[in-house]
Structures are given as structure tokens and as C-alpha cells.
Amino acid sequence: MKYRSVFDIIGPTMIGPSSSHTAGAVRIGQLARKLFGRAPEVADIYFFGSFARTYRGHATDVAVLAGVLGLKTDDPRIPDAFELAKDNGLKYTFYEEAAVPTHPNTVEIVLQSENARISVTGISIGGGLVQMTRVDGFDLHLSGESPALLIFHQDAYGTIASVTQLLALAKINISHMEVSRAQRGRDALMVIETDQPVPPDILRLIQDQPHIFKTIKLDI
Amino acid sequence: MFKDIADMLAQCKEQNLSISQLMLRSEAEQTGKTEEALREEMLASLEVMKNAARRGLSGVTSHSGMTGGDAKRLNDYINTGASLTDTTFLKALAYALATNEVNASMGLICATPTAGSCGVLPGVLLSVREKLNKTDEELVDALFCAGAIGFVIANNAVISGAAGGCQAEVGSASAMAAAAAVFLAGGSPEQSAQAMAIALKNLLGLACDPLAGLVEVPCIKRNAGGAANALAAAEMALAGIRSKVPPDEVIQAMYSIGLSLPIGLRETAQGGLAITPTGQEWKQRLWQVQSNE
Numbered sequence: 229m230k231y232r233s234v235f236d237i238i239g240p241t242m243i244g245p246s247s248s249h250t251a252g253a254v255r256i257g258q259l260a261r262k263l264f265g266r267a268p269e270v271a272d273i274y275f276f277g278s279f280a281r282t283y284r285g286h287a288t289d290v291a292v293l294a295g296v297l298g299l300k301t302d303d304p305r306i307p308d309a310f311e312l313a314k315d316n317g318l319k320y321t322f323y324e325e326a327a328v329p330t331h332p333n334t335v336e337i338v339l340q341s342e343n344a345r346i347s348v349t350g351i352s353i354g355g356g357l358v359q360m361t362r363v364d365g366f367d368l369h370l371s372g373e374s375p376a377l378l379i380f381h382q383d384a385y386g387t388i389a390s391v392t393q394l395l396a397l398a399k400i401n402i403s404h405m406e407v408s409r410a411q412r413g414r415d416a417l418m419v420i421e422t423d424q425p426v427p428p429d430i431l432r433l434i435q436d437q438p439h440i441f442k443t444i445k446l447d448i
Numbered sequence: 449m450f451k452d453i454a455d456m457l458a459q460c461k462e463q464n465l466s467i468s469q470l471m472l473r474s475e476a477e478q479t480g481k482t483e484e485a486l487r488e489e490m491l492a493s494l495e496v497m498k499n500a501a502r503r504g505l506s507g508v509t510s511h512s513g514m515t516g517g518d519a520k521r522l523n524d525y526i527n528t529g530a531s532l533t534d535t536t537f538l539k540a541l542a543y544a545l546a547t548n549e550v551n552a553s554m555g556l557i558c559a560t561p562t563a564g565s566c567g568v569l570p571g572v573l574l575s576v577r578e579k580l581n582k583t584d585e586e587l588v589d590a591l592f593c594a595g596a597i598g599f600v601i602a603n604n605a606v607i608s609g610a611a612g613g614c615q616a617e618v619g620s621a622s623a624m625a626a627a628a629a630v631f632l633a634g635g636s637p638e639q640s641a642q643a644m645a646i647a648l649k650n651l652l653g654l655a656c657d658p659l660a661g662l663v664e665v666p667c668i669k670r671n672a673g674g675a676a677n678a679l680a681a682a683e684m685a686l687a688g689i690r691s692k693v694p695p696d697e698v699i700q701a702m703y704s705i706g707l708s709l710p711i712g713l714r715e716t717a718q719g720g721l722a723i724t725p726t727g728q729e730w731k732q733r734l735w736q737v738q739s740n741e
Contacts (some may be wrong), residue, residue: 229603234475235489236605237561237598237624238569238591242495244551245511245663247563248608249715278610280662281716283594285734287511287554305556307511332610332714354608354616355561 230353232373240356242301248333249279249286251353254306256293259360260337260381261371263444264346268339271313271320271357280324288302289322292335296320301356336362350445366417370446376427378444379434383409383415383416387439391418394437398430415441453600453641459638467627467637468589471596481724490588490728496558497547503718504546508553512734515664516524518555519546536579537679543677544571548668558704559589561598561607563613564663566673572625572678576632577718586632594628599645605703606695610715617675618667619651620703625678626685635686643678645695650677652698653705655713657720660731666721694705 275419349362509516544567626647712719
């Protein structure tokens with residue numbers, strides 16, 4: 229089921245004017261910022277489909293930027309995101325893309341700071357709910373509604389087992405899991421959504437396993 | 449949880465619960481939260497709805513400057529006492545307009561199920577509460593009932609204008625409001641389901657074609673239209689009128705129409721009212737102003 233809670237329907241409480249083009253956009257920006265894990269200095273924002281055509285009218289540009297700045301969907305400062313970005317030293321550029329996306333409300337966000345860069349793509353599926361569909365070239369389906377671990381690793385046998393075993397020992401239940409890879413034997417991404425947040429010591433143990441390059445922890 | 453309207457009604461009957469109670473119980477099971485905590489959360493949403501309606505009635509102008517002040521206009525008209533229909537109907541229209549005007553002004557609202565359709569449900573509920581002297585607690589119950597209907601529609605079809613046109617947004621909102629109005633008036637779960645089906649049927653095929661892509665024209669007045677349609681459907685269902693096509697099949701019809709709507713009629717500002725001479729003019733004017741900023 230796409231929607232799991234009555235508050236997905238009666239809610240969110242949000243700053244208008246559009247749940248998919250404003251609140252959903254804030255949420256995608258927010259998730260991009262969380263996945264990046266620090267304050268970005270540069271944000272390049274690419275709009276596709278309906279987003280590309282109507283982002284000015286729905287204040288989708290203001291909304292994504294507000295999310296990247298870490299604001300929540302009901303924050304009254306959302307309309308002032310452009311100014312807030314200036315105050316926070318965040319440079320931003322918006323692009324209207326002509327390519328036809330799979331989902332009409334698609335945005336790609338590239339965040340950069342010194343030595344770090346992330347590229348994420350998100351879709352706004354209605355009523356303020358979103359899904360992240362791509363991170364640094366890997367496909368995924370991440371709602372951001374539960375805690376999650378993103379583990380970039382080498383596609384080698386035993387890697388997944390070593391991670392899930394550590395989670396099992398820590399009594400952390402996996403609610404959803406997926407793996408995508410660029411090529412057999414090369415880089416891969418495993419995404420693990422969990423019922424409980426993963427504590428820092430377990431995360432360190434995971435990072436120390438062989439074949440693991442990088443981990444991102446997403447808290448809600 | 450329940451997968452469709454038939455399943456929902458069967459569970460209501462089996463466990464002798466109202467739609468509202470079933471939704472509350474399912475949500476509690478799903479989330480592990482207490483029913484009391486969930487009711488508190490819903491009460492907070494109701495407060496947001498009440499505040500938005502109140503603010504809108506005093507007269508607000510949209511972010512773009514294209515719309516505003518119509519809720520106040522209608523309220524002043526109600527106060528003259530010279531209207532054609534009764535105040536329950538008129539107040540539903542006024543609260544719906546007010547809420548959507550606040551939304552367009554980038555104010556705080558509760559999406560029900562979306563922001564573009566946020567006026568329909570509060571419009572109907574806040575007006576019916578005055579007519580029937582209902583408490584906040586009873587309104588919270590009605591919101592869980594409306595939520596259950598929206599939950600089924602969202603999981604079996606779509607609720608965004610970009611995916612399914614306005615029928616998916618104002619259509620769904622109107623169906624939710626109709627079911628909740630029946631609930632408040634003491635109707636049965638079956639009657640709520642019938643009201644939902646009648647309301648949704650009446651708005652099938654509705655395009656999402658807003659001027660300049662803004663959630664303003666025709667969205668704001670269409671919320672008043674959705675509220676009026678919800679009251680009409682609720683009255684028919686309470687009179688014992690039934691939809692020939694069962695609720696779940698109506699939802700399927702809405703979904704298949706949504707999928708076959710041309711892209712220009714799905715929130716792209718490339719069809720319908722958006723490309724009328726007036727629509728083009730507004731687009732040029734508003735996009736011009738904004739790119740000069």
C-alpha cells in the first residue's frame with residue numbers, strides 16, 4: 229500500500245499552496261540535506277515534468293530550497309527561503325529540464341560543500357508523500373518515513389550477510405531492504421529500512437566490515 | 449487495515465464498529481500509539497483547520513495577487529440574509545473558500561487529502577457542526593471517518609492532480625466530506641460509503657487546469673463546488689438513495705479516467721482553463737513578474 233497512515237490523508241499540516249509541489253518539495257529537499265549529512269554550500273536543483281513547468285506558480289523552488297536549509301513543511305519561514313539561503317551562505321541555481329521523467333513530479337538535487345558532493349533524485353507522489361528514487365547513480369525506493377541505512381559497498385559475497393548479522397545481533401528489525409549495483413562485482417548500494425534507529429556503535433562495526441566504502445544513516 | 453470499501457464495511461459490520469472507530473483502531477494497531485494519542489494528533493489538525501477558516505473569512509490575498517477576498521465577500525452576503533439557500537450550505541461554501549484562500553497566501557493549512565483540495569472537508573464539517581451542534585470530539589471522529597475513505601481512495605487510485613486530474617483531488621475530498629457529513633448526521637457506514645460513491649461519481653473526469661499552474665483559479669472556487677457536491681451526495685445517501693455502481697468500482701473508474709487524461713489536463717498549465725486567452729495572459733504576467741525578482 230502506498231499510504232499507510234490516516235495522517236497521510238488528513239495531513240500534513242503545511243504551508244501552502246500545494247501538497248505535492250510545495251510540501252512534498254520541502255520534504256525532498258529535507259531528505260537530500262539529511263542524506264548529505266552537513267550544510268551544503270552549493271545547491272543545483274533540476275526540475276522535470278510538471279515540476280519544470282509550474283515550479284514558479286507553486287513555489288516549488290522556494291520549497292525545495294527551504295527543505296535543503298532544513299526547514300519542516302509547516303515552518304512559517306518557508307516563503308523567505310531565498311533570503312534565508314543568502315544568510316546561510318548557500319548558493320543555489322534552478323534548471324528546467326526538458327527530459328520526460330517516469331513520474332511527473334521529479335526533482336534532482338546536487339549538493340556540494342568542500343570535498344563532498346551528493347546527487348539525489350526524488351519524486352512527490354501526492355498528499356505531501358515523497359520517494360527518493362536515486363542516490364549517486366544507484367536506484368532505490370526510500371520514503372524517509374522510517375530510519376534507514378544506505379551502505380555503499382563492493383558487490384562481493386558475504387557483504388550483505390555481514391551487515392544483516394550485525395543488525396540481528398543488535399536486535400534491530402529490518403522492515404524493507406533492497407540492493408542495486410552498477411555492474412556485477414563492482415560498486416553496489418544496499419538500502420536497509422529499520423523499525424529501530426541504528427545506534428552509532430553498530431554503525432561503526434558495519435563500517436569496519438570488508439568491502440564497505442561508505443555509509444549514510446538516515447534518522448527520522 | 450482495510451484494502452477497499454467492501455473490506456472496510458465488512459470489518460465494520462463484523463466488529464460492530466463505525467468507520468471512524470475502525471480507522472482509529474487500525475491506526476493504533478499499525479503505529480503502536482494509543483487511540484488517545486491519535487485523537488490528540490487529529491485534534492491538532494482540526495485546530496489548524498479552524499484557524500485557517502477563520503483567517504480566510506477576514507479576507508486574505510494570495511501570494512501572486514491573483515485571488516483573495518471571496519470568502520469575506522460570501523460571508524458578508526450570508527449576513528444580509530437575502531440568500532437563496534440555507535446557511536448550512538452557504539457556510540460550507542464560505543469556509544471552503546476561506547481555507548483555500550489561506551492556502552494560496554502561503555498560510556498554514558491541513559492537507560485533506562491535498563493542499564489544493566484543503567477547503568472541501570473543513571468547509572463541510574465546520575458548517576455541519578454548527579447546524580447539528582457538534583463538539584470538537586465529534587468532529588475528530590468525523591475526521592477519522594473521512595480519513596478512512598481517503599485512505600482507500602489513495603491506495604486504490606491516486607489523489608494528486610498531477611497523476612489523476614482534479615477529480616483525484618477535489619473529487620476525493622468531496623467523497624471524504626460526503627461520507628463524514630453522513631457520519632455526523634448519524635447515518636450508517638453503508639450510507640457513508642454510498643455518499644462517497646455518489647460524490648465521487650459527480651466529479652469524474654474533472655481536469656486539473658489551473659491558471660499559470662497556481663493553486664488558485666479554478667481551485668479555490670472548485671473547493672466550494674466540492675463542498676456543495678458533498679452536501680448534495682450526503683443528503684441523497686441519508687434519504688436512502690444508492691449508487692448503481694458500487695463504491696469500489698467508482699474508485700476504479702476514477703483511477704482509469706485519471707490515467708487516460710491528457711497530460712495537459714494534469715497540473716501542467718498546458719490545457720483547459722490554463723490556455724484560454726485569460727489563462728495565457730495571467731501566465732505571462734505572473735511568470736514575468738517573478739523572473740524579474
